[in-house]
Amino acid sequence: MMSAKFFENWFLPGVWLTVQITVLSALFAFVVSFVIGVLRTSRWRIVRILSGAYFEIFRSTSALVFMFWIAFTVPMLLHIKFAPMFSGILALGITYGAYGSEIVRGALAAVPAAQREAGIALNFTPMQRLRRIELPQAWPEMLPPFNNLLIELLKGTSLVSLIAVADMTFAGNLKRLVSGDSAPIYTLLLVLYFVFAFILTRVMRLLERRAKARVGQRPAQSGLRALFGGVREKSAIDPITSAGGAK
Amino acid sequence: MSADSNSSSQETPNPAVDGSELIRFDKVTKRFGSNTVLDNLDFSVNSGKHVTLIGPSGSGKTTILRLLMTLMKPDGGTIKVNGEYLTHEVKDGKLVPAGEKHIREIRKNIGMVFQQFNLFPNMKVLRNITEAPISVLGLSKDEAEERARELLDMVGLGDRADAYPTQLSGGQQQRVAIARALAMRPQVLLLDEVTSALDPELVAGVLDVLRDIARSTDITMLCVTHEMNFARDISDQVLMFDSGRIIESGSPDKIFSEPEHDRTREFLNAVL
Ligand SMILES: Nc1ncnc2c1ncn2[C@@H]1O[C@H](COP(=O)(O)OP(=O)(O)O)[C@@H](O)[C@H]1O
Ligand SMILES: [Mg+2]
Numbered sequence: 001m002m003s004a005k006f007f008e009n010w011f012l013p014g015v016w017l018t019v020q021i022t023v024l025s026a027l028f029a030f031v032v033s034f035v036i037g038v039l040r041t042s043r044w045r046i047v048r049i050l051s052g053a054y055f056e057i058f059r060s061t062s063a064l065v066f067m068f069w070i071a072f073t074v075p076m077l078l079h080i081k082f083a084p085m086f087s088g089i090l091a092l093g094i095t096y097g098a099y100g101s102e103i104v105r106g107a108l109a110a111v112p113a114a115q116r117e118a119g120i121a122l123n124f125t126p127m128q129r130l131r132r133i134e135l136p137q138a139w140p141e142m143l144p145p146f147n148n149l150l151i152e153l154l155k156g157t158s159l160v161s162l163i164a165v166a167d168m169t170f171a172g173n174l175k176r177l178v179s180g181d182s183a184p185i186y187t188l189l190l191v192l193y194f195v196f197a198f199i200l201t202r203v204m205r206l207l208e209r210r211a212k213a214r215v216g217q218r219p220a221q222s223g224l225r226a227l228f229g230g231v232r233e234k235s236a237i238d239p240i241t242s243a244g245g246a247k
Numbered sequence: 248m249s250a251d252s253n254s255s256s257q258e259t260p261n262p263a264v265d266g267s268e269l270i271r272f273d274k275v276t277k278r279f280g281s282n283t284v285l286d287n288l289d290f291s292v293n294s295g296k297h298v299t300l301i302g303p304s305g306s307g308k309t310t311i312l313r314l315l316m317t318l319m320k321p322d323g324g325t326i327k328v329n330g331e332y333l334t335h336e337v338k339d340g341k342l343v344p345a346g347e348k349h350i351r352e353i354r355k356n357i358g359m360v361f362q363q364f365n366l367f368p369n370m371k372v373l374r375n376i377t378e379a380p381i382s383v384l385g386l387s388k389d390e391a392e393e394r395a396r397e398l399l400d401m402v403g404l405g406d407r408a409d410a411y412p413t414q415l416s417g418g419q420q421q422r423v424a425i426a427r428a429l430a431m432r433p434q435v436l437l438l439d440e441v442t443s444a445l446d447p448e449l450v451a452g453v454l455d456v457l458r459d460i461a462r463s464t465d466i467t468m469l470c471v472t473h474e475m476n477f478a479r480d481i482s483d484q485v486l487m488f489d490s491g492r493i494i495e496s497g498s499p500d501k502i503f504s505e506p507e508h509d510r511t512r513e514f515l516n517a518v519l
Contacts, residue, residue, distance in 0.1 A: 117318050118365035122379035122431060123355050126347070132378060136369040 002185070006175065014171035015192065021085065021157045021167060022196070025092035026150055032097025033146075037104025038130065051101070058098035064159050067091035071163040088160035096153045103145045107138035140211040147204035151197045158193075168192065269294040269329060269435060269467050270315065276323035277310055277491075284310050285491040287324065294434070297461055297468040299478040299499070302488030303514055308471040310491075312437045315469070316359045317350055328353050329434075355383075358433030362440045364420040366412040366427070372399070373408040376427045384431065391430070398426035402456045418449030422456055429460070435467040436460075442474060450474070457481070473518055479503055487511045 002011060039051035058066075071087035074080070082090070111134050119129035161170035172189045176182040270292040277285040284307045292298050300308045313319050314326060317334060325342070326333040333353050336345040345353075366375050376395035380386040386394075399405045402422035404415075412420055421441055428436060438457070442450040454477045461468060461481040472478055478485060478499060485502040487495040487510070495508045506512050 114361065114363060114365045115367065117316075118361065118367065120318060120354075121316050121357075121359040121361075122427070123351055123383050124379060125351070125383075128382050132382065133367055133369070137367075 010171040014168035018167040025089045028093030029096040033100025036101035040105045063095040084165045107141035111137045143208040271327040274324035295465045296483045297481045298484045299482040300471045306488040307491040356434040358428035359437040360441045364424045376430045417445045438470040
Protein backbone atom coordinates (compact mmCIF):
# COMPACT_ATOMS: atom_id res chain seq x y z
CA MET A 1 0.00 0.00 0.00
CA MET A 2 2.90 2.34 0.62
CA SER A 3 5.98 2.45 -1.49
CA ALA A 4 9.28 2.50 0.36
CA LYS A 5 10.03 5.84 -1.24
CA PHE A 6 6.77 7.42 -0.09
CA PHE A 7 7.25 5.95 3.35
CA GLU A 8 10.73 7.39 3.72
CA ASN A 9 10.25 10.72 2.02
CA TRP A 10 6.79 11.72 3.15
CA PHE A 11 5.16 9.46 5.67
CA LEU A 12 7.86 9.12 8.36
CA PRO A 13 8.91 12.79 8.18
CA GLY A 14 5.22 13.70 8.33
CA VAL A 15 4.69 11.69 11.50
CA TRP A 16 7.77 13.25 13.03
CA LEU A 17 6.55 16.71 12.12
CA THR A 18 3.16 16.06 13.67
CA VAL A 19 4.91 15.04 16.87
CA GLN A 20 7.12 18.14 16.82
CA ILE A 21 4.28 20.51 16.11
CA THR A 22 2.16 18.93 18.82
CA VAL A 23 4.90 19.25 21.42
CA LEU A 24 5.96 22.77 20.48
CA SER A 25 2.48 24.23 20.18
CA ALA A 26 1.47 22.46 23.42
CA LEU A 27 4.38 24.09 25.24
CA PHE A 28 3.50 27.46 23.76
CA ALA A 29 -0.20 27.01 24.57
CA PHE A 30 0.71 25.94 28.10
CA VAL A 31 2.66 29.15 28.72
CA VAL A 32 -0.14 31.25 27.22
CA SER A 33 -2.70 29.38 29.37
CA PHE A 34 -0.90 30.26 32.57
CA VAL A 35 -0.09 33.83 31.71
CA ILE A 36 -3.58 34.69 30.49
CA GLY A 37 -5.31 32.49 33.08
CA VAL A 38 -3.49 34.15 35.97
CA LEU A 39 -4.00 37.64 34.55
CA ARG A 40 -7.70 36.92 34.37
CA THR A 41 -7.75 36.59 38.17
CA SER A 42 -5.88 39.87 38.66
CA ARG A 43 -6.95 42.41 41.28
CA TRP A 44 -6.83 45.10 38.61
CA ARG A 45 -9.89 45.48 36.47
CA ILE A 46 -8.04 46.69 33.41
CA VAL A 47 -5.80 43.60 33.45
CA ARG A 48 -8.83 41.36 33.78
CA ILE A 49 -10.55 43.11 30.91
CA LEU A 50 -7.56 42.87 28.56
CA SER A 51 -6.80 39.23 29.34
CA GLY A 52 -10.50 38.42 29.18
CA ALA A 53 -10.61 40.04 25.76
CA TYR A 54 -7.74 37.83 24.64
CA PHE A 55 -9.68 34.78 25.75
CA GLU A 56 -12.92 35.86 24.08
CA ILE A 57 -11.26 36.79 20.82
CA PHE A 58 -9.07 33.76 20.30
CA ARG A 59 -11.50 31.13 21.43
CA SER A 60 -14.07 32.58 19.03
CA THR A 61 -11.97 32.80 15.90
CA SER A 62 -11.37 29.88 13.61
CA ALA A 63 -7.93 28.42 14.28
CA LEU A 64 -7.63 27.58 10.60
CA VAL A 65 -8.48 31.04 9.32
CA PHE A 66 -6.19 32.53 11.94
CA MET A 67 -3.45 30.23 10.69
CA PHE A 68 -4.06 31.38 7.11
CA TRP A 69 -3.99 34.94 8.36
CA ILE A 70 -0.59 34.50 10.03
CA ALA A 71 0.82 32.49 7.14
CA PHE A 72 -0.47 34.62 4.25
CA THR A 73 -1.91 37.95 5.39
CA VAL A 74 0.69 39.06 7.91
CA PRO A 75 3.61 38.53 5.50
CA MET A 76 1.79 40.66 2.93
CA LEU A 77 1.00 43.43 5.39
CA LEU A 78 4.33 43.57 7.16
CA HIS A 79 6.66 42.27 4.49
CA ILE A 80 7.99 39.56 6.73
CA LYS A 81 7.80 35.87 6.12
CA PHE A 82 7.45 33.10 8.65
CA ALA A 83 8.36 29.49 8.09
CA PRO A 84 5.02 27.72 7.54
CA MET A 85 5.63 25.51 10.56
CA PHE A 86 6.18 28.59 12.71
CA SER A 87 2.87 30.08 11.56
CA GLY A 88 1.14 26.84 12.43
CA ILE A 89 2.61 26.64 15.90
CA LEU A 90 1.85 30.31 16.54
CA ALA A 91 -1.79 29.96 15.52
CA LEU A 92 -2.29 26.75 17.48
CA GLY A 93 -0.52 28.04 20.59
CA ILE A 94 -2.46 31.29 20.64
CA THR A 95 -5.82 29.62 20.07
CA TYR A 96 -5.42 26.65 22.38
CA GLY A 97 -3.76 28.89 24.94
CA ALA A 98 -7.01 30.85 25.06
CA TYR A 99 -8.93 27.67 25.88
CA GLY A 100 -6.23 26.70 28.38
CA SER A 101 -6.47 30.06 30.16
CA GLU A 102 -10.03 29.16 31.06
CA ILE A 103 -8.80 25.94 32.67
CA VAL A 104 -6.21 27.83 34.71
CA ARG A 105 -8.64 30.59 35.71
CA GLY A 106 -11.31 28.06 36.70
CA ALA A 107 -8.93 25.95 38.76
CA LEU A 108 -7.60 29.04 40.55
CA ALA A 109 -11.15 30.17 41.28
CA ALA A 110 -11.88 26.73 42.75
CA VAL A 111 -9.16 27.07 45.39
CA PRO A 112 -11.10 27.78 48.59
CA ALA A 113 -11.14 31.44 49.61
CA ALA A 114 -10.03 30.31 53.06
CA GLN A 115 -6.66 29.36 51.60
CA ARG A 116 -6.18 32.85 50.25
CA GLU A 117 -7.17 34.27 53.62
CA ALA A 118 -4.71 32.04 55.45
CA GLY A 119 -2.07 33.41 53.08
CA ILE A 120 -3.07 36.98 53.87
CA ALA A 121 -2.98 36.25 57.60
CA LEU A 122 0.63 35.11 57.17
CA ASN A 123 1.38 38.33 55.30
CA PHE A 124 2.40 36.73 52.00
CA THR A 125 2.49 39.05 49.00
CA PRO A 126 -0.19 38.40 46.37
CA MET A 127 2.53 36.90 44.14
CA GLN A 128 3.74 34.57 46.89
CA ARG A 129 0.19 33.44 47.54
CA LEU A 130 -0.23 32.64 43.88
CA ARG A 131 3.03 30.74 43.56
CA ARG A 132 3.11 28.88 46.83
CA ILE A 133 -0.53 28.34 47.71
CA GLU A 134 -2.99 28.89 44.89
CA LEU A 135 -1.22 27.45 41.84
CA PRO A 136 0.08 24.31 43.59
CA GLN A 137 -3.41 23.55 44.84
CA ALA A 138 -5.06 24.32 41.53
CA TRP A 139 -2.56 22.22 39.56
CA PRO A 140 -4.11 18.74 40.03
CA GLU A 141 -7.49 20.27 39.16
CA MET A 142 -6.09 21.42 35.84
CA LEU A 143 -4.67 18.14 34.63
CA PRO A 144 -7.82 16.35 33.42
CA PRO A 145 -9.08 19.31 31.37
CA PHE A 146 -5.54 19.93 30.09
CA ASN A 147 -5.54 16.31 28.91
CA ASN A 148 -8.69 16.94 26.86
CA LEU A 149 -7.24 20.11 25.46
CA LEU A 150 -3.99 18.40 24.56
CA ILE A 151 -5.87 15.80 22.53
CA GLU A 152 -7.85 18.54 20.81
CA LEU A 153 -4.57 20.24 20.03
CA LEU A 154 -3.04 17.03 18.67
CA LYS A 155 -5.93 16.60 16.28
CA GLY A 156 -5.85 20.32 15.49
CA THR A 157 -2.27 20.05 14.26
CA SER A 158 -3.63 18.47 11.06
CA LEU A 159 -4.70 22.01 10.08
CA VAL A 160 -1.08 22.85 9.31
CA SER A 161 -1.31 20.56 6.29
CA LEU A 162 -3.38 23.34 4.72
CA ILE A 163 -0.58 25.89 4.93
CA ALA A 164 1.83 23.51 3.20
CA VAL A 165 3.45 22.01 6.27
CA ALA A 166 4.19 18.40 5.41
CA ASP A 167 2.82 16.75 8.54
CA MET A 168 1.35 13.27 8.49
CA THR A 169 -2.04 14.48 7.29
CA PHE A 170 -0.27 16.25 4.45
CA ALA A 171 1.40 12.96 3.56
CA GLY A 172 -1.99 11.25 3.56
CA ASN A 173 -3.46 13.84 1.22
CA LEU A 174 -0.49 13.48 -1.05
CA LYS A 175 -0.94 9.73 -1.19
CA ARG A 176 -4.60 10.12 -2.10
CA LEU A 177 -3.87 12.64 -4.86
CA VAL A 178 -1.11 10.53 -6.36
CA SER A 179 -2.60 7.06 -6.08
CA GLY A 180 -6.31 7.84 -5.96
CA ASP A 181 -6.60 5.31 -3.16
CA SER A 182 -7.42 6.89 0.19
CA ALA A 183 -8.81 4.10 2.35
CA PRO A 184 -5.59 2.54 3.69
CA ILE A 185 -3.70 5.75 4.34
CA TYR A 186 -6.54 7.64 6.03
CA THR A 187 -7.39 4.62 8.14
CA LEU A 188 -3.78 4.41 9.17
CA LEU A 189 -3.79 8.14 10.06
CA LEU A 190 -6.89 7.73 12.23
CA VAL A 191 -5.20 4.90 14.09
CA LEU A 192 -2.05 6.96 14.51
CA TYR A 193 -3.90 9.98 15.94
CA PHE A 194 -5.63 7.61 18.32
CA VAL A 195 -2.34 6.04 19.40
CA PHE A 196 -0.79 9.45 20.00
CA ALA A 197 -3.81 10.59 21.98
CA PHE A 198 -3.64 7.39 24.00
CA ILE A 199 0.00 7.99 24.85
CA LEU A 200 -0.75 11.60 25.86
CA THR A 201 -3.60 10.47 28.09
CA ARG A 202 -1.38 7.90 29.67
CA VAL A 203 1.25 10.51 30.49
CA MET A 204 -1.32 12.97 31.83
CA ARG A 205 -2.91 10.33 34.05
CA LEU A 206 0.50 9.57 35.43
CA LEU A 207 1.06 13.24 36.25
CA GLU A 208 -2.34 13.47 37.85
CA ARG A 209 -1.82 10.41 39.99
CA ARG A 210 1.54 11.67 41.11
CA ALA A 211 0.13 15.09 41.98
CA LYS A 212 -2.45 13.44 44.21
CA ALA A 213 -0.48 10.52 45.58
CA ARG A 214 2.06 13.01 46.88
CA VAL A 215 -0.25 13.76 49.77
CA GLY A 216 -1.65 10.26 50.09
CA GLN A 217 -4.94 11.63 48.89
CA ARG A 218 -5.69 8.55 46.84
CA PRO A 219 -3.79 5.30 46.55
CA ALA A 220 -1.95 5.32 43.25
CA GLN A 221 -3.87 3.21 40.78
CA SER A 222 -2.17 1.07 38.22
CA GLY A 223 -2.99 -0.69 35.00
CA LEU A 224 -6.28 -0.34 33.21
CA ARG A 225 -8.08 1.32 36.08
CA ALA A 226 -5.59 4.15 36.04
CA LEU A 227 -6.08 4.51 32.33
CA PHE A 228 -9.81 4.27 32.04
CA GLY A 229 -10.99 4.67 35.62
CA GLY A 230 -12.62 7.92 36.65
CA VAL A 231 -10.15 10.09 38.47
CA ARG A 232 -12.51 12.98 38.31
CA GLU A 233 -15.03 12.65 41.08
CA LYS A 234 -13.07 14.75 43.53
CA SER A 235 -14.54 18.16 44.34
CA ALA A 236 -12.76 21.45 44.39
CA ILE A 237 -12.90 21.76 48.17
CA ASP A 238 -10.89 18.61 48.67
CA PRO A 239 -7.46 19.21 49.96
CA ILE A 240 -5.65 18.89 46.70
CA THR A 241 -1.99 18.90 46.69
CA SER A 242 1.15 18.92 44.76
CA ALA A 243 4.26 20.25 46.33
CA GLY A 244 5.77 20.77 42.93
CA GLY A 245 3.27 23.21 41.60
CA ALA A 246 2.91 24.39 38.09
CA LYS A 247 6.25 24.31 36.44
CA MET B 248 7.38 45.61 69.95
CA SER B 249 7.54 47.83 66.96
CA ALA B 250 6.73 51.12 68.56
CA ASP B 251 9.96 52.30 66.96
CA SER B 252 8.50 51.61 63.54
CA ASN B 253 5.96 54.34 64.02
CA SER B 254 6.48 56.06 60.73
CA SER B 255 5.84 59.35 59.10
CA SER B 256 2.31 58.23 58.29
CA GLN B 257 1.26 59.75 61.63
CA GLU B 258 -0.03 63.27 61.67
CA THR B 259 0.41 63.58 65.42
CA PRO B 260 2.46 61.58 67.88
CA ASN B 261 0.15 59.02 69.36
CA PRO B 262 -0.01 58.11 73.03
CA ALA B 263 -0.33 54.51 71.93
CA VAL B 264 3.35 54.21 71.14
CA ASP B 265 4.17 53.76 74.80
CA GLY B 266 2.99 50.21 74.23
CA SER B 267 -0.18 50.42 76.22
CA GLU B 268 -2.73 50.69 73.43
CA LEU B 269 -2.18 48.12 70.72
CA ILE B 270 -5.49 48.15 68.88
CA ARG B 271 -7.99 50.94 68.50
CA PHE B 272 -11.27 50.85 66.62
CA ASP B 273 -12.54 54.37 66.00
CA LYS B 274 -16.15 54.69 64.83
CA VAL B 275 -15.80 51.60 62.69
CA THR B 276 -18.76 50.80 60.48
CA LYS B 277 -19.18 47.67 58.42
CA ARG B 278 -22.11 46.92 56.16
CA PHE B 279 -23.07 43.99 54.00
CA GLY B 280 -25.54 45.45 51.55
CA SER B 281 -28.25 47.01 53.68
CA ASN B 282 -27.21 45.01 56.75
CA THR B 283 -25.17 47.24 59.04
CA VAL B 284 -23.14 44.80 61.08
CA LEU B 285 -20.94 47.24 62.98
CA ASP B 286 -22.20 50.74 63.58
CA ASN B 287 -19.68 53.32 64.79
CA LEU B 288 -17.89 50.79 66.96
CA ASP B 289 -15.24 52.12 69.35
CA PHE B 290 -13.00 49.94 71.42
CA SER B 291 -9.37 49.39 72.20
CA VAL B 292 -7.14 46.61 73.40
CA ASN B 293 -4.00 47.17 75.40
CA SER B 294 -0.76 45.44 74.71
CA GLY B 295 -0.33 42.07 76.43
CA LYS B 296 -3.99 41.76 77.39
CA HIS B 297 -6.21 38.79 76.72
CA VAL B 298 -9.57 40.01 75.58
CA THR B 299 -12.48 37.72 74.87
CA LEU B 300 -15.42 38.65 72.67
CA ILE B 301 -18.67 36.91 73.51
CA GLY B 302 -22.15 37.36 72.19
CA PRO B 303 -24.83 35.67 70.16
CA SER B 304 -24.20 34.35 66.68
CA GLY B 305 -24.36 37.11 64.09
CA SER B 306 -23.45 39.88 66.53
CA GLY B 307 -20.34 40.82 64.54
CA LYS B 308 -17.50 39.13 66.43
CA THR B 309 -15.96 37.45 63.40
CA THR B 310 -16.33 40.65 61.43
CA ILE B 311 -14.17 42.47 63.95
CA LEU B 312 -11.39 39.91 63.71
CA ARG B 313 -11.58 39.83 59.91
CA LEU B 314 -11.36 43.61 59.73
CA LEU B 315 -8.26 43.51 61.90
CA MET B 316 -6.72 40.78 59.74
CA THR B 317 -7.48 42.95 56.67
CA LEU B 318 -9.57 40.18 55.15
CA MET B 319 -12.20 42.86 54.64
CA LYS B 320 -12.26 46.64 54.70
CA PRO B 321 -14.32 48.89 56.94
CA ASP B 322 -16.99 51.05 55.29
CA GLY B 323 -16.36 53.83 57.77
CA GLY B 324 -14.09 54.77 60.63
CA THR B 325 -10.48 53.79 61.23
CA ILE B 326 -8.52 51.01 62.87
CA LYS B 327 -5.13 51.65 64.40
CA VAL B 328 -2.49 49.14 65.38
CA ASN B 329 0.36 50.47 67.53
CA GLY B 330 -1.01 53.92 66.83
CA GLU B 331 -0.72 53.50 63.07
CA TYR B 332 -3.60 53.32 60.67
CA LEU B 333 -4.22 49.81 59.41
CA THR B 334 -6.28 50.29 56.27
CA HIS B 335 -5.50 53.95 55.75
CA GLU B 336 -2.40 56.00 55.31
CA VAL B 337 -1.74 59.69 55.45
CA LYS B 338 -0.72 61.22 52.15
CA ASP B 339 -0.28 64.99 51.81
CA GLY B 340 -2.06 65.46 55.11
CA LYS B 341 -5.09 63.50 53.93
CA LEU B 342 -6.32 60.13 55.06
CA VAL B 343 -6.50 57.79 52.07
CA PRO B 344 -7.04 54.05 51.66
CA ALA B 345 -3.74 52.29 52.27
CA GLY B 346 -1.78 50.53 49.57
CA GLU B 347 -0.70 46.92 49.74
CA LYS B 348 2.77 47.85 51.00
CA HIS B 349 1.48 49.86 53.96
CA ILE B 350 -1.07 47.20 54.86
CA ARG B 351 1.59 44.50 54.84
CA GLU B 352 3.84 46.62 57.06
CA ILE B 353 1.12 46.96 59.72
CA ARG B 354 -0.29 43.48 59.21
CA LYS B 355 2.96 41.82 60.17
CA ASN B 356 2.03 42.50 63.80
CA ILE B 357 -1.12 40.46 63.56
CA GLY B 358 -1.65 36.71 63.39
CA MET B 359 -4.85 34.72 63.13
CA VAL B 360 -6.09 31.21 63.81
CA PHE B 361 -9.23 30.19 61.97
CA GLN B 362 -12.15 28.04 62.97
CA GLN B 363 -11.43 25.66 60.08
CA PHE B 364 -7.62 25.64 60.58
CA ASN B 365 -6.96 26.49 56.90
CA LEU B 366 -3.61 24.72 56.78
CA PHE B 367 -2.03 24.50 53.34
CA PRO B 368 -2.83 20.96 52.17
CA ASN B 369 -0.03 21.02 49.60
CA MET B 370 2.65 21.40 52.26
CA LYS B 371 3.84 19.13 55.01
CA VAL B 372 3.36 20.30 58.59
CA LEU B 373 6.88 21.66 58.91
CA ARG B 374 6.63 23.64 55.69
CA ASN B 375 3.23 25.00 56.66
CA ILE B 376 5.05 26.63 59.57
CA THR B 377 8.32 27.64 57.86
CA GLU B 378 6.98 28.93 54.54
CA ALA B 379 5.96 32.39 55.72
CA PRO B 380 8.94 33.00 58.03
CA ILE B 381 11.25 32.15 55.13
CA SER B 382 9.54 33.99 52.30
CA VAL B 383 7.94 36.85 54.24
CA LEU B 384 10.35 37.48 57.13
CA GLY B 385 13.44 36.37 55.22
CA LEU B 386 14.60 33.81 57.80
CA SER B 387 17.05 31.19 56.63
CA LYS B 388 15.67 27.69 56.16
CA ASP B 389 17.65 26.41 59.15
CA GLU B 390 16.49 29.20 61.45
CA ALA B 391 12.90 28.76 60.37
CA GLU B 392 12.96 25.00 60.80
CA GLU B 393 14.58 25.19 64.19
CA ARG B 394 11.94 27.60 65.37
CA ALA B 395 9.17 25.54 63.77
CA ARG B 396 10.34 22.43 65.61
CA GLU B 397 10.36 24.31 68.91
CA LEU B 398 6.82 25.47 68.26
CA LEU B 399 5.74 21.97 67.26
CA ASP B 400 7.16 20.66 70.51
CA MET B 401 5.29 23.35 72.37
CA VAL B 402 1.97 22.31 70.83
CA GLY B 403 2.78 18.65 71.45
CA LEU B 404 3.33 17.63 67.83
CA GLY B 405 7.09 17.37 67.65
CA ASP B 406 6.83 14.00 65.92
CA ARG B 407 4.43 15.07 63.14
CA ALA B 408 6.64 17.50 61.25
CA ASP B 409 6.65 15.31 58.15
CA ALA B 410 2.94 14.56 58.03
CA TYR B 411 0.54 16.21 55.60
CA PRO B 412 -2.34 18.13 57.21
CA THR B 413 -4.91 15.62 55.95
CA GLN B 414 -3.15 12.92 57.94
CA LEU B 415 -3.81 14.77 61.21
CA SER B 416 -6.89 14.97 63.40
CA GLY B 417 -8.74 18.28 63.59
CA GLY B 418 -7.24 19.00 66.99
CA GLN B 419 -3.75 18.34 65.70
CA GLN B 420 -4.35 20.51 62.65
CA GLN B 421 -5.51 23.35 64.84
CA ARG B 422 -2.41 23.07 67.01
CA VAL B 423 -0.27 23.23 63.87
CA ALA B 424 -2.25 26.30 62.81
CA ILE B 425 -1.47 27.93 66.16
CA ALA B 426 2.22 27.12 65.73
CA ARG B 427 2.11 28.49 62.19
CA ALA B 428 0.64 31.79 63.39
CA LEU B 429 3.15 32.08 66.24
CA ALA B 430 6.08 31.43 63.91
CA MET B 431 5.50 34.91 62.48
CA ARG B 432 6.00 36.38 65.96
CA PRO B 433 2.89 38.53 65.86
CA GLN B 434 2.17 40.98 68.65
CA VAL B 435 -1.47 40.04 68.67
CA LEU B 436 -3.11 36.71 67.99
CA LEU B 437 -6.69 36.63 66.73
CA LEU B 438 -8.57 33.46 67.60
CA ASP B 439 -11.97 32.92 66.00
CA GLU B 440 -13.83 30.06 67.64
CA VAL B 441 -10.80 27.89 67.16
CA THR B 442 -12.37 24.86 68.84
CA SER B 443 -15.84 25.08 67.30
CA ALA B 444 -15.06 22.74 64.41
CA LEU B 445 -13.49 20.09 66.65
CA ASP B 446 -14.87 16.86 68.01
CA PRO B 447 -15.53 17.37 71.73
CA GLU B 448 -12.69 15.11 72.87
CA LEU B 449 -10.17 17.19 70.93
CA VAL B 450 -11.16 20.57 72.35
CA ALA B 451 -9.24 20.30 75.62
CA GLY B 452 -5.89 19.71 73.89
CA VAL B 453 -6.20 22.88 71.87
CA LEU B 454 -7.39 24.96 74.81
CA ASP B 455 -4.47 23.70 76.91
CA VAL B 456 -2.06 24.92 74.26
CA LEU B 457 -3.74 28.34 74.26
CA ARG B 458 -3.70 28.53 78.05
CA ASP B 459 -0.01 27.74 77.90
CA ILE B 460 0.58 30.55 75.40
CA ALA B 461 -1.48 32.98 77.45
CA ARG B 462 0.55 32.13 80.55
CA SER B 463 4.04 31.92 79.14
CA THR B 464 4.15 34.67 76.49
CA ASP B 465 3.35 38.37 76.46
CA ILE B 466 1.39 38.04 73.24
CA THR B 467 -1.86 39.98 73.09
CA MET B 468 -4.89 37.78 72.46
CA LEU B 469 -8.21 38.71 70.94
CA CYS B 470 -10.38 35.72 71.25
CA VAL B 471 -13.89 34.76 70.15
CA THR B 472 -15.07 31.66 71.95
CA HIS B 473 -18.04 29.84 73.38
CA GLU B 474 -15.81 28.00 75.85
CA MET B 475 -16.75 30.07 78.86
CA ASN B 476 -14.49 28.29 81.33
CA PHE B 477 -11.55 28.91 79.07
CA ALA B 478 -12.58 32.54 78.66
CA ARG B 479 -12.80 32.93 82.42
CA ASP B 480 -9.35 31.38 82.86
CA ILE B 481 -7.36 33.41 80.40
CA SER B 482 -9.21 36.71 79.97
CA ASP B 483 -8.27 40.03 81.43
CA GLN B 484 -11.35 41.52 79.90
CA VAL B 485 -14.58 40.23 78.38
CA LEU B 486 -16.58 42.20 75.84
CA MET B 487 -20.22 41.26 75.40
CA PHE B 488 -21.49 41.99 71.90
CA ASP B 489 -25.02 42.28 70.68
CA SER B 490 -26.00 43.50 67.22
CA GLY B 491 -22.56 44.91 66.54
CA ARG B 492 -22.35 46.93 69.74
CA ILE B 493 -20.53 46.29 72.98
CA ILE B 494 -23.32 46.23 75.51
CA GLU B 495 -21.18 45.32 78.47
CA SER B 496 -17.53 44.85 79.30
CA GLY B 497 -15.43 44.05 82.31
CA SER B 498 -13.40 41.44 84.10
CA PRO B 499 -14.46 37.82 83.55
CA ASP B 500 -15.56 37.63 87.19
CA LYS B 501 -17.87 40.56 86.76
CA ILE B 502 -19.33 39.49 83.41
CA PHE B 503 -19.79 35.84 84.27
CA SER B 504 -20.85 36.21 87.90
CA GLU B 505 -22.77 39.44 88.06
CA PRO B 506 -23.67 40.62 84.57
CA GLU B 507 -25.53 43.93 84.55
CA HIS B 508 -27.31 43.57 81.27
CA ASP B 509 -30.35 41.37 80.69
CA ARG B 510 -29.05 40.38 77.28
CA THR B 511 -25.77 39.23 78.81
CA ARG B 512 -27.62 37.17 81.41
CA GLU B 513 -29.82 35.59 78.74
CA PHE B 514 -26.84 34.83 76.57
CA LEU B 515 -24.84 33.29 79.40
CA ASN B 516 -27.80 31.21 80.50
CA ALA B 517 -28.11 29.90 76.97
CA VAL B 518 -24.48 28.90 76.57
CA LEU B 519 -23.50 27.82 80.06
N1 LIG C 1 -19.29 38.04 53.82
C1 LIG C 1 -20.50 38.39 54.30
N2 LIG C 1 -21.49 38.76 53.46
C2 LIG C 1 -22.70 39.13 53.93
N3 LIG C 1 -23.02 39.17 55.22
C3 LIG C 1 -22.08 38.81 56.12
C4 LIG C 1 -20.78 38.41 55.70
N4 LIG C 1 -20.06 38.12 56.81
C5 LIG C 1 -20.87 38.34 57.85
N5 LIG C 1 -22.10 38.75 57.45
C6 LIG C 1 -23.21 39.12 58.33
O1 LIG C 1 -22.70 39.94 59.33
C7 LIG C 1 -23.31 39.65 60.56
C8 LIG C 1 -22.25 39.41 61.61
O2 LIG C 1 -21.55 38.24 61.27
P1 LIG C 1 -20.32 37.71 62.10
O3 LIG C 1 -19.34 38.80 62.27
O4 LIG C 1 -19.86 36.48 61.41
O5 LIG C 1 -20.99 37.37 63.49
P2 LIG C 1 -20.49 36.41 64.65
O6 LIG C 1 -19.08 36.01 64.38
O7 LIG C 1 -20.66 37.22 65.88
O8 LIG C 1 -21.41 35.23 64.64
C9 LIG C 1 -24.24 38.49 60.32
O9 LIG C 1 -25.55 39.01 60.19
C10 LIG C 1 -23.78 37.92 59.04
O10 LIG C 1 -24.86 37.37 58.33
MG1 LIG D 1 -18.27 34.07 64.10
